[in-house]
Amino acid sequence: MIDFQHLLTYLEQLPLLVKVVWILIGFLIIFIILLIFYLKYLRGYLRKKETISKKLFTEYEANLINFLYSQTEEEINEEQQIIVDKMKTCITNKFKRKIFISVMSKLKNDISGEMADSINNLYIKTNLINHSITKLKSNKWYVITAGIKELNLFEITNVFEQVKKHENHPKQEVRNEVQLYFVSLFHFKGLDFLNTLKSPISEWNQIQLLEILQKFDDQEISDITPWLKSSNESVVLFSLKLAKIYNQFQIIDTLLELLNHQSKIIRLKTIEVLNYFQVNEAKKILKNNFKNSSEDEQIAFFQMLENTVEITDEEFIVHNTKHVNFQVRVLALKILKRLNNKKLLDLKNKATNDEDKLIFNYLENN
Amino acid sequence: MNNLKKVVLAEDNSTLSLLLKFRLEKEGYELLIAEDGKEAIELIETHEPQLILTDIMMPFISGLEVISHVRNKLKVQTPIIVFSAAGQEEMVLKAFNLGANDFMGKPFSPNELVIRVKRLLA
Numbered sequence: 001m002i003d004f005q006h007l008l009t010y011l012e013q014l015p016l017l018v019k020v021v022w023i024l025i026g027f028l029i030i031f032i033i034l035l036i037f038y039l040k041y042l043r044g045y046l047r048k049k050e051t052i053s054k055k056l057f058t059e060y061e062a063n064l065i066n067f068l069y070s071q072t073e074e075e076i077n078e079e080q081q082i083i084v085d086k087m088k089t090c091i092t093n094k095f096k097r098k099i100f101i102s103v104m105s106k107l108k109n110d111i112s113g114e115m116a117d118s119i120n121n122l123y124i125k126t127n128l129i130n131h132s133i134t135k136l137k138s139n140k141w142y143v144i145t146a147g148i149k150e151l152n153l154f155e156i157t158n159v160f161e162q163v164k165k166h167e168n169h170p171k172q173e174v175r176n177e178v179q180l181y182f183v184s185l186f187h188f189k190g191l192d193f194l195n196t197l198k199s200p201i202s203e204w205n206q207i208q209l210l211e212i213l214q215k216f217d218d219q220e221i222s223d224i225t226p227w228l229k230s231s232n233e234s235v236v237l238f239s240l241k242l243a244k245i246y247n248q249f250q251i252i253d254t255l256l257e258l259l260n261h262q263s264k265i266i267r268l269k270t271i272e273v274l275n276y277f278q279v280n281e282a283k284k285i286l287k288n289n290f291k292n293s294s295e296d297e298q299i300a301f302f303q304m305l306e307n308t309v310e311i312t313d314e315e316f317i318v319h320n321t322k323h324v325n326f327q328v329r330v331l332a333l334k335i336l337k338r339l340n341n342k343k344l345l346d347l348k349n350k351a352t353n354d355e356d357k358l359i360f361n362y363l364e365n366n
Numbered sequence: 367m368n369n370l371k372k373v374v375l376a377e378d379n380s381t382l383s384l385l386l387k388f389r390l391e392k393e394g395y396e397l398l399i400a401e402d403g404k405e406a407i408e409l410i411e412t413h414e415p416q417l418i419l420t421d422i423m424m425p426f427i428s429g430l431e432v433i434s435h436v437r438n439k440l441k442v443q444t445p446i447i448v449f450s451a452a453g454q455e456e457m458v459l460k461a462f463n464l465g466a467n468d469f470m471g472k473p474f475s476p477n478e479l480v481i482r483v484k485r486l487l488a
Binding site: 061062064065068069103106107108109110111112113114115116211 | 379380381382384385388389452453472473474475476477478
């Protein structure tokens with residue numbers, strides 16, 4: 001007691017600043033002790049939650065498998081109805097619902113056929129579908145994304161209009177999911193979203209969409225001309241990929257128009273597609289535009305000439321053997337070697353530039 | 367004496383493993399489930415199964431390593447069916463080069479798997 005009074009007297013005598021520091025230290029010690037207790041509680045809570053989650057996962061896994069193996073010719077039998085009723089009660093709890101959806105998703109991703117259809121059926125019968133539809137009305141973008149993903153995975157086609165409302169959502173993640181929903185469930189017809197899409201399609205989503213489309217047996221693609229004329233650049237670029245993959249020879253006139261598009265990347269990709277189709281008519285336009293084209297387009301054009309060169313192109317090629325761009329020069333000389341080797345040797349004899357001499361030597365040996 | 371044909375299933379998706387276990391046991395096979403490649407190798411060495419079903423992508427030891435172990439180290443010709451996901455075409459080719467007998471791309475139909483298992487064990 002005397003010691004405590006002595007300590008208080010000592011503290012009172014201290015300067016104000018030191019007193020404040022001591023008080024702060026006291027508060028910090030109390031805060032750290034409380035934090036340790038809180039973290040201990042949190043660790044215990046998370047471990048308990050994980051254990052419950054694992055237990056529920058195993059339980060729901062067994063329920064799902066029982067549901068699938070109870071399948072008879074009826075749409076839903078008595079045994080299955082018991083499982084449905086049990087799951088209906090469980091999924092009113094958000095935590096349990098999340099686990100049940102993850103069990104179903106995990107299996108749905110890996111199996112197809114009748115069992116996959118039964119999982120879709122269970123998703124509807126347990127009213128999980130309504131929870132997914134409710135998610136579409138959320139203000140949070142990630143909730144909407146999850147909702148669309150679930151509707152897509154369990155192949156719910158009758159919510160098309162509700163999903164379509166989000167096709168121009170400000171968040172790219174939502175738009176990606178909408179596009180995947182359209183194409184996965186409505187195949188080529190699902191590409192109609194390209195008519196009204198105002199925002200860009202991400203490069204990754206373009207790859208995913210093309211991959212999904214290639215899985216379908218029916219490879220009948222609708223007319224892509226309106227998409228090639230779209231004011232949305234990414235729609236045009238995506239349509240150029242479609243044109244190449246699905247050999248859309250009938251849209252060559254539209255492709256020729258795109259050679260004068262204001263976007264450099266579209267012009268470049270168009271040259272690549274025209275090269276793939278080996279369209280000779282493109283050469284005249286590209287020669288006229290050549291001077292004002294970017295170096296990438298000039299290189300792309302020469303790559304095209306490698307496949308489509310004719311004797312009438314010789315003058316243009318010879319002229320560009322002195323091009324400032326090294327790659328264009330190499331391509332021009334390479335094509336000339338094939339077209340008129342004598343002319344190439346003439347140019348070789350006249351060459352004064354060391355770099356050009358190296359190119360000639362390379363072409364001679366290759 | 368247990369005369370059931372033994373099948374080792376190496377698959378890290380527990381729900382799929384459970385589904386296939388039920389399906390194949392119904393067809394008269396004894397299913398031994400491994401959650402990863404390491405466990406699969408242990409089961410193969412201990413039980414000497416008549417068939418191996420393995421996913422390509424698994425924790426610790428991949429499906430390719432399991433095939434390589436069976437063909438090159440254990441030097442047995444047990445039929446092997448490989449499961450692969452989309453985009454793993456190169457892996458499937460490697461699996462065939464290592465000695466896999468068949469493959470099924472995910473998502474697959476369990477009924478179709480049963481047909482392939484029966485064909486390989488006939």
